[in-house]
Amino acid sequence: MPINSEWDLLDRITKQIRSGLPEHLPDLLTGIGDDCAVYRLGPDRFGLFSTDMSVESVHFITGKSSPEDIGYKAMTGNISDVSAMGGACRLALVALGVPPGTEEDYIASLYKGMTEAASMAGLAIAGGDISSSKELVISISIYGETAGYDPVLRSGARPNDTIYITGSLGECRAGLDLLMNDDPAGMTAYRGLTEKHDRPPCRASIVEPLMKLFKPTAMIDISDGLLSDLGHIVKESGRGFLLKEELFPCTPLLRSYCAEKGLEPENIFLNSGEEYELLFTSAARPGEAAGEINGVAVTPIGTILDKEYFIEKQGAKIPVTLSGFDHFKK
Missing domain, CATH: 3.30.1330.10 (PurM-like, N-terminal domain)
Known part of the structure; x- marks a missing residue:
């Protein structure tokens, strides 16, 4: 087959x-x-x-x-x-x-x-x-x-843990679209997007302080898209999640690009791969730990639930189907 x-x-x-x-x-x-x-x-x-x-x-x-x-x-x-x-x-x-x-x-x-x-x-x-x-x-x-400490697995997320993301997401996918569409004007206007696609951040320098400050219960890097990679965490942990769209750290550059192209930045945020930011869960509540580490933003974007997957948009909870990049998907 x-x-x-x-x-x-x-x-x-x-x-x-x-x-x-x-x-x-x-x-x-x-x-x-x-x-x-x-x-x-x-x-x-x-x-x-x-x-x-x-x-x-x-x-x-x-x-x-x-x-x-x-x-x-x-x-x-x-x-x-x-x-x-x-x-x-x-x-x-x-x-x-x-x-x-x-x-x-x-x-x-x-x-x-x-x-x-x-x-x-x-x-x-x-x-x-x-x-x-x-x-x-x-x-x-x-x-x-x-x-001095155990590795952080994908399987340790617990109900009521906060979901955090380092940096921002979406720019890599937008930069890829610009490159693939041969858009010289767009690549000039939105150079930061193509630069993020070609040179995604290396977060190795913040791992040690992140471990000390947040004590992550589960963690993964964003390689296939946030929804797909968060899906790995909740499936391995046997849990669900609630993401809050209003908290997504979309950059002004990404929002400007999406406004010009008629796209929703939140959708790109959820599905942009090869970002290599760190997605993790922690018992630390927003405000209890630093909002940035060595200049890198650490943003709470949701909560781990006992089961089911939701995104909250303008106060309404919308059920989510997990998705992400698949090398063999037709």
Whole structure:
């Protein structure tokens, strides 16, 4: 049967892998189903392992973004997986599939972007592999650690926890639309949107203070869109949510763009992927913890419920169907 759903495929793979796990790995605490696999290294010390792939024509188009930006974004996406577990990055391995005829300078620029992102997280690129391929493929495996506290899983959200988001959302999707529509005037007027798409923020520097201030009960990075990624948290936690549209931190630039294009910024906010902001739940109430960390806004946008999914718009609770990017959805 042809693949028609990324999530159905992952469910099948997960069941198959879990049924074949050796019994002598009691220290493998979390495998498929979170941002990183978690392995106990010792008392209060945990290793975090993750891998992610960026494929030409799926995740990027070489004619639309510079090799530096492509490399930077690929590495940032991996760093955010470790950040979403409350961890600090240590090492990365980079494997490339390179089309024949690619200039060496192009690959050097790709690595320039990757090393720039890595340096922001205190991360070392420790090795990798290179092969030929029909299109450019970047596969990064990353290792990080937590020490002194447990990793933050997706499964810990509790009723009445507040839902928080770092930074703002929506600009990456708007920037992608500008790039794909070949809109030079729009790209000039809304340069900040295309810049956010090409260089989403790396939040590694705020993880430690975030952990201390908010003590997150569950956390994930925004890679597939807020609704999709919040869906992972509530499904793993067996909970529901109420989001309040009036609290969404949409930037003035995004609102201006949406007004010109006849779009609703709140819809883009909910579904914009590859943002790599941190979405987390916490028992800390708004006002009890800092509203920003090292200049990065931390905004409450809703509450965890016992069950069901809602968005509150102008005082009315509207039921929500979870959605997000699916690589195989037709």
